[in-house]
Amino acid sequence: MMKRAVPYLVTLWLLWLGGGASTAHQERPNIVIIVADDLGWNDVSFHGSNQIPTPNIDALAYDGIILNRHYVPPLCTPSRASLMTGKHPMNIGMQDHVIISDEPWGLGLDQKLMPQYFREAGYRTHLVGKWHLGFFRRAYTPTYRGFDSHFGYLGPYIDYWDHSLQMNETSARGLDMRRNTAVNYDANGTYATDLFNDEAVRLIDSHNRSKPLFLVLTHLAPHTGNEDDPLQAPADEIAKFDYIQDPKRRTLAAMVSRIDTGVGRIYRSLERRRMLNNTIILFYADNGAPTLGIHANSGSNYPLRGQKESPWEGAVRGAALIWSRLLPRKGVVSNQWLHVSDWLPTLGHAAGIRIPPNASPIDGQNQWSTLTSSSSGGRTVVMNNAHNEFTYSSYIKRGWKYVNGTSFKGAYDRWLGQLKDGEQISHEDYYKRLIASQSIGSAMQLTRDDVKRLRAKAMVECSSAQGTVCEPLKRPCLFNIVEDPCERNNQANAYPHILRELETDVNGYRKRSVPSRQQPSDSRADPARHNGTWTWWLEGLGTQSPTHNLQQLFSTFQSFMEYFMALFAKVEAKLLAKQKYSPWEGAVRGAALIWSPLLPRKRVVSEQWIHVSDWLPTLGHAAGIQSIPAGGPIDGQNQWLTLQSASVDGRTVVMHNVDRRYGYRSYMKQGWKYINGTTARGIYDGWLGQLSDQEDQLSEEGYFAQLLNDSFIGGSMLLSEEQVREVRQSATLRCAEDVQAIPCEPLVKPCLFNVVEDPCERVNLADEYPEMLKDLQSDVERFKRTALPPRNQPSDSRSDPALHNYTWTWWQDEMDEQQHMAPYILYLAAAIEILLILIVLWCGH
Ligand SMILES: *[C@@H]1O[C@H](CO)[C@@H](O)[C@H](O)[C@H]1NC(C)=O
Ligand SMILES: *[C@@H]1O[C@H](CO)[C@@H](O)[C@H](O)[C@H]1NC(C)=O
Ligand SMILES: *[C@@H]1O[C@H](CO)[C@@H](O)[C@H](O)[C@H]1NC(C)=O
Ligand SMILES: *[C@@H]1O[C@H](CO)[C@@H](O)[C@H](O)[C@H]1NC(C)=O
Numbered sequence: 001m002m003k004r005a006v007p008y009l010v011t012l013w014l015l016w017l018g019g020g021a022s023t024a025h026q027e028r029p030n031i032v033i034i035v036a037d038d039l040g041w042n043d044v045s046f047h048g049s050n051q052i053p054t055p056n057i058d059a060l061a062y063d064g065i066i067l068n069r070h071y072v073p074p075l076c077t078p079s080r081a082s083l084m085t086g087k088h089p090m091n092i093g094m095q096d097h098v099i100i101s102d103e104p105w106g107l108g109l110d111q112k113l114m115p116q117y118f119r120e121a122g123y124r125t126h127l128v129g130k131w132h133l134g135f136f137r138r139a140y141t142p143t144y145r146g147f148d149s150h151f152g153y154l155g156p157y158i159d160y161w162d163h164s165l166q167m168n169e170t171s172a173r174g175l176d177m178r179r180n181t182a183v184n185y186d187a188n189g190t191y192a193t194d195l196f197n198d199e200a201v202r203l204i205d206s207h208n209r210s211k212p213l214f215l216v217l218t219h220l221a222p223h224t225g226n227e228d229d230p231l232q233a234p235a236d237e238i239a240k241f242d243y244i245q246d247p248k249r250r251t252l253a254a255m256v257s258r259i260d261t262g263v264g265r266i267y268r269s270l271e272r273r274r275m276l277n278n279t280i281i282l283f284y285a286d287n288g289a290p291t292l293g294i295h296a297n298s299g300s301n302y303p304l305r306g307q308k309e310s311p312w313e314g315a316v317r318g319a320a321l322i323w324s325r326l327l328p329r330k331g332v333v334s335n336q337w338l339h340v341s342d343w344l345p346t347l348g349h350a351a352g353i354r355i356p357p358n359a360s361p362i363d364g365q366n367q368w369s370t371l372t373s374s375s376s377g378g379r380t381v382v383m384n385n386a387h388n389e390f391t392y393s394s395y396i397k398r399g400w401k402y403v404n405g406t407s408f409k410g411a412y413d414r415w416l417g418q419l420k421d422g423e424q425i426s427h428e429d430y431y432k433r434l435i436a437s438q439s440i441g442s443a444m445q446l447t448r449d450d451v452k453r454l455r456a457k458a459m460v461e462c463s464s465a466q467g468t469v470c471e472p473l474k475r476p477c478l479f480n481i482v483e484d485p486c487e488r489n490n491q492a493n494a495y496p497h498i499l500r501e502l503e504t505d506v507n508g509y510r511k512r513s514v515p516s517r518q519q520p521s522d523s524r525a526d527p528a529r530h531n532g533t534w535t536w537w538l539e540g541l542g543t544q545s546p547t548h549n550l551q552q553l554f555s556t557f558q559s560f561m562e563y564f565m566a567l568f569a570k571v572e573a574k575l576l577a578k579q580k581y582s583p584w585e586g587a588v589r590g591a592a593l594i595w596s597p598l599l600p601r602k603r604v605v606s607e608q609w610i611h612v613s614d615w616l617p618t619l620g621h622a623a624g625i626q627s628i629p630a631g632g633p634i635d636g637q638n639q640w641l642t643l644q645s646a647s648v649d650g651r652t653v654v655m656h657n658v659d660r661r662y663g664y665r666s667y668m669k670q671g672w673k674y675i676n677g678t679t680a681r682g683i684y685d686g687w688l689g690q691l692s693d694q695e696d697q698l699s700e701e702g703y704f705a706q707l708l709n710d711s712f713i714g715g716s717m718l719l720s721e722e723q724v725r726e727v728r729q730s731a732t733l734r735c736a737e738d739v740q741a742i743p744c745e746p747l748v749k750p751c752l753f754n755v756v757e758d759p760c761e762r763v764n765l766a767d768e769y770p771e772m773l774k775d776l777q778s779d780v781e782r783f784k785r786t787a788l789p790p791r792n793q794p795s796d797s798r799s800d801p802a803l804h805n806y807t808w809t810w811w812q813d814e815m816d817e818q819q820h821m822a823p824y825i826l827y828l829a830a831a832i833e834i835l836l837i838l839i840v841l842w843c844g845h
């Protein structure tokens, strides 16, 4: 009870103090997230190697926190999806695959992304570099997903110089470089990493400090470019690494080094703008390096096992650090478990943004307290992936790792990328570069000893014990990943109960996972069809740019529908217009009949207007119930008399809807129907579902045989074939075929139909009967004014059956109680508050 009252008290207290939102707002920290693509564990120097010196990155690491157990999904798209949503890719259908640029799918528009949260909290939000979360429709692209600006590319990678993407040797090539939504041709010829660093610095330099900054820089480097020239770097940069023999690794070193230069420039820029003290910088690798195979970049995850796109640590345990003067700890190596999905709740917490908690332990968790103190608990489980195609699983719980199955038939299961002795600079040279005046380390007072100590702590030591071999394609393996980080000793036989426990977890997560959103490739994406560019090829021509969530949601829906329609290309038109959830007759004129010996009329087709709300007063009347109150003209009316006799006038108006979501109106009065606006941008406005002639139908003979057969109820009704033919005939709709159709464009202007003569809504009479149109319109607006707002509420993740023993249940009962209690507690709190104030004032005298 008292516990619940505390937050209210605190809120009131703050309000009384006049503190509150506005001052807190200005103190929100700037967030800078820098992501390197396919960077190996051993391709930065803070893990101990002197081969590729990264002095600026290392300076942040030594002056901040080295995140030595930072786990990431083993591939680009899943990793980025997880950062953006704070969820595990398996729980949002983003596991297993990357988005190939001609595949029409992306991160679900129902997900709320990190930049959306930060933008709502007053941040300026920018993305520089790679997106790779879908672009087949514009609604999927960064500036429609919460980023104020984007400069970079939308697909998996590009050429470092001309910024074109060719997915493989035989496929098409196209430019993939944009400033916001516009194709960028000017940058052609500038090295991509420099381009992105320049943009990040420009954004910081021009940032208006009245708002906090949220900047995500997702580098191309050191991912490969296209297959014709995979490893690219400026010649002068490559020349700095002449001590590396392998020309590929030498180029990789130059690619990484250029990222490092950028990190230094970004830091200096924040310093220059006096933003540094209030900034959090997060640097991490999106997944391990691919030493071999697809997009191999000669990166090294050594001594970790495996590489990108595998179940092993080399894929999922990525280089990472966080630096901020707001963190009390610095110069430490953290061995706490972190997952990339944790950053949304964690940075959200640091920025004072409420991020709804996740239901599943493999989703993001707020780790701010883990970062600020070495003792607190933090995460205990990390799901790497339960891959459906390769059918491997990789999962960590309380320091135990479960691996069953593997990728590429085990081709990456080894310890890859061991560096050659000698091909590196000395430790002394390394230290000199770290504290050299052009490095940001120069101002950080990093002593030789501190650096030595931190590097030693950050290095992975493989256990020397001779281990039991793991054959993941034959049977599941178990590793003690804390003592055996290199996955050399399979302990499955020694700890069968732990193996089983982890296996049960994995199967549970797999079962609850969302199916992959991946779609097969679509040849219409070909850049040759789009002036040589990769672009949103499924964006309908002339459609308006969506500006908020609803429209975005609805454009996914639209693409789904279009896909469907193309599939069943039966859109050509004839019968009763249109369909469910539309203003048209196909949505609102429904099949219906009433049967009773109590009705004097029978075997008739009634053309009288009836609305479903009429049944309560009508059946109530038939049952002699007097107490049913009468409603307005669009509410239910007693139609018992209408049913009894053809000559009685019944209902004259039917209000179909004044829809708030799509803004359409559909209304009928005395046989005239008014339509303004429509649903789903009009994709249901055609005449749908025409049946093919003759095929797939019973013959008339067959129909009568069934209808009049004694074994059906028709057999006892003494129906003659002739009567049946007559009734059927008058119940069959006839479109006004002989009249010239006049098209209705309900999104452009209101339409009017005579639905008695033209039940198929083919002839728009709006221009011919403007007075009638106006009359119906004014009715509609009148009804609209008295309408109550819709009761629908946004969805609530707490209803998830996973939280309620897998049932759908009344998940809000307990919360309702709390809500009922709230005002009462507020009064109590206010009373205490006033009392306190009085005491304070009284003491002051
Ligand atoms: C190259 O890309 C095209 C288009 O996505 C695809 O159809 C083809 O199978 C790919 N070829 C290879 C060898 O991967
Ligand atoms: C980049 O510029 C070069 C030289 O001007 C030109 O040949 C090439 O087509 C351009 N590439 C793209 C992708 O626009
Ligand atoms: C920064 O933004 C504030 C508030 O929007 C505005 O008053 C101020 O002029 C801006 N400063 C600059 C330098 O644009
Ligand atoms: C940042 O904070 C430090 C100490 O907290 C202070 O010495 C320094 O002047 C501050 N720098 C800026 C630019 O505000």
Ligand SMILES: *[C@@H]1O[C@H](CO)[C@@H](O)[C@H](O)[C@H]1NC(C)=O
Pocket: 390, 391, 392, 404, 405, 406, 473, 476, 503
């Ligand atoms: C291990 O993975 C294989 C597929 O690679 C699967 O058939 C098997 O059921 C898995 N074993 C367990 C115990 O889950």
Ligand SMILES: *[C@@H]1O[C@H](CO)[C@@H](O)[C@H](O)[C@H]1NC(C)=O
Pocket: 185, 531, 532
């Ligand atoms: C088509 O591409 C060329 C460069 O290849 C560019 O100059 C031109 O503006 C593009 N045209 C359109 C309509 O985008």
Ligand SMILES: *[C@@H]1O[C@H](CO)[C@@H](O)[C@H](O)[C@H]1NC(C)=O
Pocket: 662, 663, 664, 676, 677, 750, 777
């Ligand atoms: C038709 O509907 C649109 C919104 O869908 C509305 O803005 C417009 O005012 C309506 N027109 C009339 C004449 O009511």
Ligand SMILES: *[C@@H]1O[C@H](CO)[C@@H](O)[C@H](O)[C@H]1NC(C)=O
Pocket: 705, 706, 709, 710, 711
């Ligand atoms: C009536 O229906 C039954 C069951 O469907 C069927 O066996 C029988 O042949 C039918 N009789 C006629 C006359 O169609």
Ligand SMILES: *[C@@H]1O[C@H](CO)[C@@H](O)[C@H](O)[C@H]1NC(C)=O
Pocket: 805, 806
């Ligand atoms: C939870 O669900 C299982 C069936 O899945 C059922 O047997 C059990 O009784 C349920 N537990 C509770 C507390 O409702």
